[in-house]
Amino acid sequence: MEHSKNGDEEKHTCFDVNDYTIIKEGKAQILMHPTNQVFYNKTQVNNRDMSIAVLRTFISQRKLEHEAMLAKRSKTDPKIPDDSVSEMKPPADSVQHNGISNDGCELLEEMSRDEPSSISDVRTRKLRRKDVELKPARVLEALSASGLRALRYAREVEGIGLVVALDNDKVSVEACRRNIRFNGSVACSKLESHLADARVYMLTHPKEFDVVDLDPYGSPSVFLDSAVQSVVDGGILMCTATDLAVLCGGNGEVCYSKYGSYPLRGKYCHEMALRILLACIESHANRYKRYIVPVLTVHMDFYVRAFVRIYSSASAMKNTPLKLSYVYQCTGCDSFHLQPVGRTILKNNSLRYHPGFGPTVPQDCSDCGKKFNMGGPIWSAPIHDQEWVAAILADVKSMKEQYPAYDRICAVLTAISEELPDIPLFLSLHNISATLKCTSPSAVMFRSAVINAGYRTSGTHVNPLGLKTDAPMHTIWDIMRCWVKNHPVKAQPSQHPGSVILAKEPVLQANFAQAVASLSKAKAKKVARFLPNPERHWGPKLRASRQITERILKMLVGIGR
Numbered sequence: 001m002e003h004s005k006n007g008d009e010e011k012h013t014c015f016d017v018n019d020y021t022i023i024k025e026g027k028a029q030i031l032m033h034p035t036n037q038v039f040y041n042k043t044q045v046n047n048r049d050m051s052i053a054v055l056r057t058f059i060s061q062r063k064l065e066h067e068a069m070l071a072k073r074s075k076t077d078p079k080i081p082d083d084s085v086s087e088m089k090p091p092a093d094s095v096q097h098n099g100i101s102n103d104g105c106e107l108l109e110e111m112s113r114d115e116p117s118s119i120s121d122v123r124t125r126k127l128r129r130k131d132v133e134l135k136p137a138r139v140l141e142a143l144s145a146s147g148l149r150a151l152r153y154a155r156e157v158e159g160i161g162l163v164v165a166l167d168n169d170k171v172s173v174e175a176c177r178r179n180i181r182f183n184g185s186v187a188c189s190k191l192e193s194h195l196a197d198a199r200v201y202m203l204t205h206p207k208e209f210d211v212v213d214l215d216p217y218g219s220p221s222v223f224l225d226s227a228v229q230s231v232v233d234g235g236i237l238m239c240t241a242t243d244l245a246v247l248c249g250g251n252g253e254v255c256y257s258k259y260g261s262y263p264l265r266g267k268y269c270h271e272m273a274l275r276i277l278l279a280c281i282e283s284h285a286n287r288y289k290r291y292i293v294p295v296l297t298v299h300m301d302f303y304v305r306a307f308v309r310i311y312s313s314a315s316a317m318k319n320t321p322l323k324l325s326y327v328y329q330c331t332g333c334d335s336f337h338l339q340p341v342g343r344t345i346l347k348n349n350s351l352r353y354h355p356g357f358g359p360t361v362p363q364d365c366s367d368c369g370k371k372f373n374m375g376g377p378i379w380s381a382p383i384h385d386q387e388w389v390a391a392i393l394a395d396v397k398s399m400k401e402q403y404p405a406y407d408r409i410c411a412v413l414t415a416i417s418e419e420l421p422d423i424p425l426f427l428s429l430h431n432i433s434a435t436l437k438c439t440s441p442s443a444v445m446f447r448s449a450v451i452n453a454g455y456r457t458s459g460t461h462v463n464p465l466g467l468k469t470d471a472p473m474h475t476i477w478d479i480m481r482c483w484v485k486n487h488p489v490k491a492q493p494s495q496h497p498g499s500v501i502l503a504k505e506p507v508l509q510a511n512f513a514q515a516v517a518s519l520s521k522a523k524a525k526k527v528a529r530f531l532p533n534p535e536r537h538w539g540p541k542l543r544a545s546r547q548i549t550e551r552i553l554k555m556l557v558g559i560g561r
């Protein structure tokens, strides 16, 4: 990969620092002119801090995986001189996938998974000739604006060799270059800024970056196809989407055209947004025989952000339909049911792939009798790797002073660490009670009834009132029928969904006695999981110098839904 330092286009214009206000975030400083034309949103510090936390964990994980690969190699091929592996440590047990991001390692992964031994031998010889030293990570900040994020990566994260910052806006690139110079020698030695269309740049730099960061205005959809190609095997793609009005169902047809999925306007819409984004990234990856493994997927403030690793494997790619589902949501009582896109069967000791069995619901809701809307497909496999989440959280806690948004990112990561990993979407207790027009049981009582009925439950980082559970909807309604017996409701019209639900006798006798696990660990320890918004002008920003009104903000982020 060849990069001319800051490109030929650079203008070596001098600048007077006194003409600017200095903005500090972490170890980076950017210069802001009073007539600023370059995008800057202070509240995205949460986004940048979270990304730095993930990046640090990625870099240590990548190193562990590399060491594990070398150790494995020295075991399987004793002809390789010992001195090449004498410094190796045992492989990390948190490694979920052994894909490694430097060339030789990629070969090794392919070898051990798919290839017959004769081919492996050839490849091993090839591998031996390759330099197996782990090179410092290469990061692409594809949409960099002032370069603040790229500067923070270069200055704060150890183990990064190069950060390339792109923007297709000339003024932003000039600002970015000014900021690089202003940040001194480390920034100047590690950072490059280019005036380029990110899509063209990523397409012409396939499998070159260990980390690709997409942080666009609104939707990342037009950047995904090139971004998934620019990441090395085992590398990580970090992707923000701020177009929550689209992803949360405000414009279902627009969402379908951008992301290939229909959103539903449920209380869980922000988690559905995360899952639509993941499904979309996966579909782009699949076009190039690649697939994603999410390590962390967050809804914060007014956006969603996905951190996914990318691997190449034509055989693993066949599993994609097993990780996707359609969602049926009842138009009367908001009950929801997942319909997997694909399934597998074992025939003569081999795995066969088939379309999912369906429909998983009858024409009319068996709880309230109304019709269903069908949304998706969404990513219905886990959206976080809990070992990564624990490692990121531990790392953040050990470097508290390095994170200006420490409280917020700790709260979000704590809430995520408590989520049931295998349960897509969630119920809203308020919504359930609103359907029945009853007073709501407390969350602890409701969770206790679910646990006492033999099911699991957890909160969700997406919504303080949300409840994830593996209890079927009919059990949830039974619990509520029992609740209403002791907390009667006013009579409603007989065709009302709540009346239809309450007209049935419960099969299950709910037990609301407090169950031990009904309080989350964090709540029991009084660790914050949700924090109020920090300031008045909190929210997404449009292009530089354009401000969003409260009314537009509500529309954009789906508040009040």
Ligand SMILES: C[S@@+](CC[C@H](N)C(=O)[O-])C[C@H]1O[C@@H](n2cnc3c(N)ncnc32)[C@H](O)[C@@H]1O
Binding pocket: 039, 040, 041, 044, 048, 142, 143, 144, 145, 146, 147, 148, 149, 166, 167, 168, 169, 172, 196, 197, 198, 199, 215, 216, 217
């Ligand atoms: C939301 S801002 C990025 C903010 C930055 N990542 C941060 O953390 O402060 C999006 C930037 O993408 C740039 N942009 C939009 N389309 C682009 C494209 N096709 N190629 C390169 N840059 C693009 C815009 O000029 C803008 O500066």
Ligand SMILES: [Zn+2]
Binding pocket: 330, 331, 332, 333, 334, 335, 365, 366, 367, 368, 369, 370, 497
């Ligand atoms: Zn229903």
